[in-house]
Amino acid sequence: xxxxxxxxxxxxxxxxxxxxxxxxxxxxxxxxxxxxxxxxxxxxxxxxxxxxxxxxxxxxxxxxxxxxxxxxxxxxxxxxxxxxxxxxxxxxxxxxxxxxxxxxxxxxxxxxxxxxxxxxxxxxxxxxxxxxxxxxxxxxxxxxxxxxxxxxxxxxxxxxxxxxxxxxxxxxxxxxxxxxxxxxxxxxxxxxxxxxxxxxxxxxxxxxxxxxxxxxxxxxxxxxxxxxxxxxxxxxxxxxxxxxxxxxxxxxxxxxxxxxxxxxxxxxxxxxxxxxxxxxxxxxxxxxxxxxxxxxxxxxxxxxxxxxxxxxxxxxxxxxxxxxxxxxxxxxxxxxxxxxxxxxxxxxxxxxxxxxxxxxxxxxxxxxxxxxxxxxxxxxxxxxxxxxxxxxxxxxxxxxxxxxxxxxxxxxxxxxxxxxxxxxxxxxxxxxxxxxxxx
Amino acid sequence: xxxxxxxxxxxxxxxxxxxxxxxxxxxxxxxxxxxxxxxxxxxxxxxxxxxxxxxxxxxxxxxxxxxxxxxxxxxxxxxxxxxxxxxxxxxxxxxxxxxxxxxxxxxxxxxxxxxxxxxxxxxxxxxxxxxxxxxxxxxxxxxxxxxxxxxxxxxxxxxxxxxxxxxxxxxxxxxxxxxxxxxxxxxxxxxxxxxxxxxxxxxxxxxxxxxxxxxxxxxxxxxxxxxxxxxxxxxxxxxxxxxxxxxxxxxxxxxxxxxxxxxxxxxxxxxxxxxxxxxxxxxxxxxxxxxxxxxxxxxxxxxxxxxxxxxxxxxxxxxxxxxxxxxxxxxxxxxxxxxxxxxxxxxxxxxxxxxxxxxxxxxxxxxxxxxxxxxxxxxxxxxxxxxxxxxxxxxxxxxxxxxxxxxxxxxxxxxxxxxxxxxxxxxxxxxxxxxxxxx
Numbered sequence: 001x002x003x004x005x006x007x008x009x010x011x012x013x014x015x016x017x018x019x020x021x022x023x024x025x026x027x028x029x030x031x032x033x034x035x036x037x038x039x040x041x042x043x044x045x046x047x048x049x050x051x052x053x054x055x056x057x058x059x060x061x062x063x064x065x066x067x068x069x070x071x072x073x074x075x076x077x078x079x080x081x082x083x084x085x086x087x088x089x090x091x092x093x094x095x096x097x098x099x100x101x102x103x104x105x106x107x108x109x110x111x112x113x114x115x116x117x118x119x120x121x122x123x124x125x126x127x128x129x130x131x132x133x134x135x136x137x138x139x140x141x142x143x144x145x146x147x148x149x150x151x152x153x154x155x156x157x158x159x160x161x162x163x164x165x166x167x168x169x170x171x172x173x174x175x176x177x178x179x180x181x182x183x184x185x186x187x188x189x190x191x192x193x194x195x196x197x198x199x200x201x202x203x204x205x206x207x208x209x210x211x212x213x214x215x216x217x218x219x220x221x222x223x224x225x226x227x228x229x230x231x232x233x234x235x236x237x238x239x240x241x242x243x244x245x246x247x248x249x250x251x252x253x254x255x256x257x258x259x260x261x262x263x264x265x266x267x268x269x270x271x272x273x274x275x276x277x278x279x280x281x282x283x284x285x286x287x288x289x290x291x292x293x294x295x296x297x298x299x300x301x302x303x304x305x306x307x308x309x310x311x312x313x314x315x316x317x318x319x320x321x322x323x324x325x326x327x328x329x330x331x332x333x334x335x336x337x338x339x340x341x342x343x344x345x346x347x348x349x350x351x352x353x354x355x356x357x358x359x360x361x362x363x364x365x366x367x368x369x370x371x372x373x374x375x376x377x378x379x380x381x382x383x384x385x386x387x388x389x390x391x392x393x394x395x396x397x398x399x400x401x402x403x404x405x406x407x408x409x410x411x412x413x414x415x416x417x418x419x420x421x422x423x424x425x426x427x428x429x430x431x432x433x434x435x436x437x438x439x
Numbered sequence: 440x441x442x443x444x445x446x447x448x449x450x451x452x453x454x455x456x457x458x459x460x461x462x463x464x465x466x467x468x469x470x471x472x473x474x475x476x477x478x479x480x481x482x483x484x485x486x487x488x489x490x491x492x493x494x495x496x497x498x499x500x501x502x503x504x505x506x507x508x509x510x511x512x513x514x515x516x517x518x519x520x521x522x523x524x525x526x527x528x529x530x531x532x533x534x535x536x537x538x539x540x541x542x543x544x545x546x547x548x549x550x551x552x553x554x555x556x557x558x559x560x561x562x563x564x565x566x567x568x569x570x571x572x573x574x575x576x577x578x579x580x581x582x583x584x585x586x587x588x589x590x591x592x593x594x595x596x597x598x599x600x601x602x603x604x605x606x607x608x609x610x611x612x613x614x615x616x617x618x619x620x621x622x623x624x625x626x627x628x629x630x631x632x633x634x635x636x637x638x639x640x641x642x643x644x645x646x647x648x649x650x651x652x653x654x655x656x657x658x659x660x661x662x663x664x665x666x667x668x669x670x671x672x673x674x675x676x677x678x679x680x681x682x683x684x685x686x687x688x689x690x691x692x693x694x695x696x697x698x699x700x701x702x703x704x705x706x707x708x709x710x711x712x713x714x715x716x717x718x719x720x721x722x723x724x725x726x727x728x729x730x731x732x733x734x735x736x737x738x739x740x741x742x743x744x745x746x747x748x749x750x751x752x753x754x755x756x757x758x759x760x761x762x763x764x765x766x767x768x769x770x771x772x773x774x775x776x777x778x779x780x781x782x783x784x785x786x787x788x789x790x791x792x793x794x795x796x797x798x799x800x801x802x803x804x805x806x807x808x809x810x811x812x813x814x815x816x817x818x819x820x821x822x823x824x825x826x827x828x829x830x831x832x833x834x835x836x837x838x839x840x841x842x843x844x845x846x847x848x849x850x851x852x853x854x855x856x857x858x859x860x861x862x863x864x865x866x867x868x869x870x871x872x873x874x875x876x877x878x
Contacts, residue, residue: 037581038846054495061845063625073628076581076847094585127848142476142515146533186502189512385835389828396824406500407477408515409566 003029003071004331007089007098009079009267011039011062013313014104014299017320023069025328030072031096033089037062037076040127041381043313044390046167048130049257050174051138051182051403055127057390060382079105081270084292100294100327103271103281104320107300107311110261110278116238117162121256124167135408136255137175142408145189151252157195158253160243162235163260164201165208166348169218171257172199173350176225181401197227198251200243202234202260207348207356209310211363214356218365221350235260262311264301276303285338287323293330296323309341313380318342349373352398442468442510443770446528446537448518448706450478450501452752453543453738456759462508464767469511470535472528476501476515479566480820482752483829485606487569488696489613490577490621490842494566496829499821518544520709523731539733539766542710542720543759546739546750549700549717555677556601560695563606574847575694576614581847584628590691596634597692599682601674602699603640604647605787608657610696611638612789615664620840636666637690639682641673641699646787646795648749650802653795657804660789674699701750703740715742724777726762732769735762748780752819757781788812791837 006022008015011034022028038059047053066072077091082101089096109125111117122133140156147153161172175197184192199206199222206222206229207215222229237244242252263279273289276282280303281289287304289295298319300311309315319339326336345359347369355370357363374394381387397403445461447454450473461467477498486492505511516530521540528535548564550556561572579595586592600611614636623631638645638661645661645668646654661668676683681691702718712728715721719742720728726741728734737758739750748754758778765775784798786808794809796802813833820826836842 036847037577054493055848056493056495056846059846059848061625063845067624067627075585077585131848138476146514146516185506186500188506385831389831392824392828392831406502407495407498408475409494409498409570 003027004099004327005029005031005097006100006102006327007031007033007096008102008104009033009089010104010106010265010299011036012042012104012106012299013316014106014302014320014323015102016065017317018102018104018298018324019065019069019072021321021324022327023072025071027331028071028327030069031098032062032066032072032074033077033079033091033096034062034074035076035078036127037074038127039065039382042125043377044381045124045127045130046171046174048127049124049133049137050171050178051134051406052174052178052397053390053393055131057386057393058381059127060386064383079267079270081267081272082295084272084295087294098294100296100330102296102298102320102323102327103268103273103301104297104299104316105265105267105301107262107279108265109258110263111258112261114235114238117235117256117258120238120240121162121258123258124171125262131409133257137178138406138408140254141183141187141190144194145187150194154194154196155242155252156254157190158198158242158251159196159255159257160198160200160251160253161257161259162200162243163258164199164203164206164229164231165259166346168199168201168257168259169206169222169348169350171259172197172227172229173222173225173354176222176227177351178403180226182403182406186406198253199227199229200233200235201229201231204231206231210346210348210356210358214358214363214365218348218350218356221354225351262300268297268301273297277308278303286326286336287319287339288326288336293336296326298323304339307339307341310346312346314344315341347373347376442466443538443766444468444470444536445539445541445766446470446472446535447541447543448472448528449543449545449704449738450475451481451543451545451738452755453545453741453759453762454541455504456756457541457543457737457763458504458508458511460760460763461766462511464510466770467510467766469508470537471501471505471511471513472516472518472530472535473501473513474515474517475566476513477566478504478821481564482816483820484563484566484569485610485613487566488563488572488576488610489617490573490845491613491617491836492829492832494570496825496832497820498566499825503822518706518709520706520711521734523734526733537733539735539769541735541737541759541762541766542707542712542740543736543738543755544704544706544740546701547704548697549702550697551700553674553677556674556695556697559677559679560601560697562697563610564701570848572696576617577845577847579693580622580626580629583633584626589633593633593635594681594691595693596629597637597681597690598635598694598696599637599639599690599692600696600698601639601682602697603638603642603645603668603670604698605785607638607640607696607698608645608661608787608789610698611636611666611668612661612664612793615661615666616790617842619665621842621845625845637692638666638668639672639674640668640670643670645670649785649787649795649797653797653802653804657787657789657795660793664790701739707736707740712736716747717742725765725775726758726778727765727775732775735765737762743778746778746780749785751785753783754780786812786815 041058044058066074079091081090109123144153144156161168205215234246236246268281273281281297283297285305287296299316347357349355353367355373356365357369480497483497505513518530520529548562583592583595600607644654673685675685707720712720720736722736724744726735738755786796788794792806794812795804796808
């Protein structure tokens, strides 16, 4: 019998773990589709945006993964939809036939319909966005150094992070450290008391879902690092000039980073798959789409019947592995088994020697938690060279209170004066965030 | 007496060496202006475009340099012109007064009026351009992997470098090595015999200015590496489809890299300075502008009376240092001294264990030349962390015939399908090279 053709859409954690599980199987042929030619290690994305790591260090070329397996092929293309009747994936310039399809396109930022949020705030979901944000932060300092009007200068130097989840907490902490030492040394002409990192959380506490003790620790720690943590703060509108609160109060700020929510990638809609809560695809407990036993949806996109697993890396890898197992089961005429999320805990780092870790009922914080965080992230980072260079950068920054990557490398839609002006002159469109600039 | 205000335009080698020389002087205040907030180590730029190094590794934050000196300040801004009567530099958003002005804005690519050359070829003068070119190379391979038409595929896999000077030779060699091992492993579905690296030189030999023996060695070596070296090949036109030769012959290629010439930066024209050959500024032998004793022009831009020094790093550093010396001389009521270019030789690397070095009348090639090349470039690279990580990358690539940075990170005007489509849809303007894409 000829090989079963498995097409995997998306090379995030979920997609890669499907590929890994099927790589060794003789009677399966895998075609991996992604719009990028690299896998992005999202857990460290915020460090790219905080000028701690270079984008290349948390990305790994997919070809480097696929070439190890003779039965895995890669196509770098944009998936537009699927034809479930003819079992085809419609991608840019080609139709790809499948026997089994695994959709793992991940998630995008959710703005909950807050006016101006999408147009005027930075998102932190892709490598490009992270570099844009890094450029924005450094540009604001460069421009503030030339700004004589104190009010405008203060708005330029106010960095607002919306959302007190792990991403928001980690990025606010990283920003505070970037400002505190490296940028203080870089900008002697600036009064660092004018610099503010503000973390906004609509709930009464940060790190929802973490044990009370850790949440208290995180808030205290962030405060000690100089982060202005505002709880019960719900954002009514984001404008080019700043943030308007439900309370009517206005915060002048030129940089708003939106980490408040995620929803399933839009491609699910293009595919006409049944959508559930948060733009996620409602699937059976076996991760199959009802009525389409050969179509699986895994990772952030997937909402298994009667469950609501977190949209994180452990869930993605677990679902990816199970989808692969279920495909193999069906090939062997066995029944697919239902998915059960195994909670291995959660962790978040706040700053040097400060992190929070929950493992089962076991919760701890501080230096040991921080070491464990470092170890786990290095261990999961793909590519030995990446690990080595990331380790060097971390050690360096830790020892010398320094940052390597303080460069403004303009790219499309990035918040730097020059690129802005050029793009404005050319009337470039949606990729611009008119408000998200210090000009 | 209050301090003399020296304004330096441009943070390349010439500008930085001015700053370094004046940094320790008590009665001088230096203001460094650049459109970027980093210094680019141009001698290794081609390695970024060949996916050998990450852009951050050959760039160094100017703040990191300036903060070491209490009398040096930085402004990241675009210089638009000068007002020599009122002794002002006109920059974006601010006018900067000077007592002494040193213009070191460098050079740009010269296309010699060849039709289509500027629109349809990649340039290799800035970090952004290098990353765009890297994206283009990898994108062409990704798209060729999906292309069924053999003719289109061959054009996608034909990479043409125009200009047999050091940059062209080094880049052609680096491309050949990128193709030969790393990309061969990455793209098992492609027939590598369809891949061509073509080096075009209008003169009868490559590396003009180098001793005959080294020029022969370089050509032989490039040929052995699979580079199709074409001498006496003068380009009549560049189109989206390829290169048209004066002979009437046509070479179908989707990627043309133009390294055939450089001319002084355009800002010299905006400044209304007297232009000489190659858009360089005609200055006195003291590097002062005639009639403007307080204005110096140094580096690639500068054409000292009766001399024609090479537009390279040694010349830039020598001129920068001399301009600084002459300013100090004038402050001490001494006469400025004339510039004399001291030729320390030249070097170019072709591939692993293959380079050419000329020192005075002493010329050698091969392994030792290659080691010397590595050593000199590491030594001049600014920033110890950069040196360390570059060394790791070089060692890694050398040992494992591998490349770390095989990522397509789209940026404005970069040759990737997606970004192209988006920008086309938005009718984005001049930053695009309509032809320089594989779509």
